[in-house]
Amino acid sequence: MDETPVFNGPKNRIFIGGMNKYYALDSQSGQLKWSFLVDSGTFQYSTAFYQDNVLYVGCTDSYIYALNAEYGNQLWKFKTNGPIESSVFVSGTTVFVGSDDDSFYALNAATGELKWKYATGFNVSSSPIVSGENVYFGSDDGYLYALAQSTGTLQWKYYVGDIFNSSSPAIVQDNLYIGNRNGYVYNIRKDTGALIWKKLLGSSLEFSSPTILDGYLYVSDKYSLYKMEASAGNLVWQSSHPGNYSSSPFVNENSVYFSSSSGNIVASDKQSGTVKWQKTIYSNSAEPVAADAKVYIGGGGSNFIYAFSEKDGTEIWKYPVNSTVTSAPVILNKDGKLFYPSKSGGRN
Template sequence: MKFKLLFSFAVSICFIGCSSSDDIVETPTNNNPKNIMFIGGINKYYALDSGTGQLKWSFSVTNGTFQYSTAFYSNNVLYVGCTDKYLYALDATSGNLIWKFKTNESIESSVFVSNNTVFFGSDDDNFYAVNATTGELKWKYSTGFNVSSSPTVSEDIVYFASDDGNIYALDQNNGNLKWKYYAGDIFNSSSASIVQNNLYIGNRNGNIYNINKLTGELIWEKQLGSSIENSSPTILDGYLYTTDKNSLYKIDALTGNIVWQSYSTSYSSSPYVNENYVFVNSSSGNIIVIDKQNGNIKWQKTIYSNSAEAVATNATVFIGGGGSNYIYALSENDGTERWKYPINSTTTSAPVIINKDGNLVYPSKSGGRN
């Protein structure tokens, strides 16, 4: 398993409100419960009331952490990976275990569910497709190194990156290779974002790639200042947002040209973008909220976020506090604390929200990104 610092690195989309895939960002949940926040910590996975911060349930494991894998919600089931090598299917109402599936190493990849199939990667160098109802293996595909980058599905193809330096496109029904593109360095937790026929992703060599999702051919690449391996790109209204160690970038998604560049002491998460702001974290412990039109800082707050990833909906920002051992809900406009929930561990996990309108909101890191 790759070495990761809980206090330095983690990771962070909606086309209509935050990041991208040619699916949607906020997905109706068909009259399922509303105002729920799902988030992982060390040894526990939590469901909280997103309006009040009260605990609904928690699910415990003996050894392992849910810090890295972001859950996917489907038909009142949460699917999430753990560093104890298991993928878990949990009842989203009660937190009860439905089934679990074991791989040979930690699961840091987030999850995508499509056609009753759960897609995810493992640090055992394999990419898996598992029956969402039974937990039985459908197929797996072996790569040359860890798969901690998260998958996304578009039409009949599942896309993911491996730390062998390749981006893969597989037939989601049988795992047959459609194409692969060699980018020459590891992706770590940077995951692909798809808009129409364009696949965007960055990696350790500091490049952002725009690749034709149908053919695997390079459309453009842009060299930024340093590694992008801990940031997944967010696409909104024709612009790409991403971070490297020292800067947040707004980039023209069509051409790759930089629109603005916002400097910080050390950005350490993927950006979450909505109609007004960009939300991002720094390894100094601050959540930073930036005006997406000009790149100016709107507000920042020290919560020792330690690379935790934010999600914003209903004028509220939800985020794990990392070193402060709290989960927070903050006013999107000025950072005023709405509530905080104490946990007995750090958390750099990214939250998944079912908001007050019954829509699902995912972070950029997630396979369920919108």
């Protein structure tokens, strides 16, 4: 769970992408604050990054957009040569993002000008994460990359097999965790790229990114949700529910939240994995994010954005968007704290 304090800009906001519109809603009432329209493409895959009253988000029209978070007006845009499914990560004055043009980009956060570009030769839809001097991401060539933030110079790469559709790395201290399509979770040293351990869980982890909290790793494959010891990879519990899992888990002090391809949003007990409540929304719903006693989620093909009670799943509000919503939200709460989904560069 990531709670980052913000000292300026709007409060009580949910930022989320639909098809060709990006939305800002009041997180308490669901009231629309603004929407940003593009001529073509979709915001269905990339999760935005918020910094200093600016939202940075990728679109399948091949552009990365910088938007004013208060009013939704465009500040700049940068064109890559392919659709953007990767979420954005901003570190200091640099925007990092992958593109399906087989390249990874570093841009000036203020102007959108290119700082450097690194070609992997394969799509980069895995979302990046920054730690120390390096930026880390996966590519469809099966490698996990570590590049120098400042120059884009390759520090190391490690082959983890058939990845990466949208599984993204998470980092805790010196360890980096990521899943692959063959059902393995990897723990890799972030400074050297050396393997610490790998564990076979079950089916594909390509759509689920690991979430780490209080020394435990949470991840889902197609059929089960897992809790593991992050240090050694030992299994604590495995929980299976009807319907295939389709999202990364969101974990806070109370529960583990996830969505399934059958259309359910599920809250499970963090200690045992047993279901606390579940609600049927629509198939292919987005990854949920919990903040301020609410759980927010894009409702897939239901064409709604929802807020549910974190305690019992009671619907608090829903907002109609007239399009499929499969991207994960970013929440800026009443105290100016940010809540990100886990797949967005491991920031949960």
